[in-house]
Amino acid sequence: MDEKDIKKKLIALKKEVTHRINSIDRDIRHEGMTADWSEQASERENDEVLESLGNSSEQELEMIKFALHRLKNGTYFRCEECGEDIPTARLELLPFTAYCVNCAEKIES
Numbered sequence: 001m002d003e004k005d006i007k008k009k010l011i012a013l014k015k016e017v018t019h020r021i022n023s024i025d026r027d028i029r030h031e032g033m034t035a036d037w038s039e040q041a042s043e044r045e046n047d048e049v050l051e052s053l054g055n056s057s058e059q060e061l062e063m064i065k066f067a068l069h070r071l072k073n074g075t076y077f078r079c080e081e082c083g084e085d086i087p088t089a090r091l092e093l094l095p096f097t098a099y100c101v102n103c104a105e106k107i108e109s
């Protein structure tokens with residue numbers, strides 16, 4: 001994987017996630033939709049799901065931006081926590097991760 005490919009991948013991901021966030025926002029605002037009374041209760045539940053989906057997408061977007069920043073600084077392949085190299089296989093799977101497997105597990109738990 002060279003840096004050009006990674007950058008392309010990250011930019012494509014960024015576009016995808018931005019698009020997802022925008023369409024979630026639109027769904028929450030119910031643009032162009034006229035719900036009758038019986039539909040409104042289930043829509044409210046749906047909104048909560050959409051909102052949490054929106055939040056995790058925002059987080060993902062931040063990580064992608066951070067990854068692009070790290071790529072620019074030449075620190076992309078290094079774990080932000082321990083400074084060890086992040087295995088390429090992991091970066092291929094999660095191109096926006098900033099941590100090696102060990103540190104990610106430590107941080108998440």
Ligand SMILES: [Zn+2]
Pocket residue numbers: 079080081082083084099100101102103104
């Ligand atoms: Zn680490």
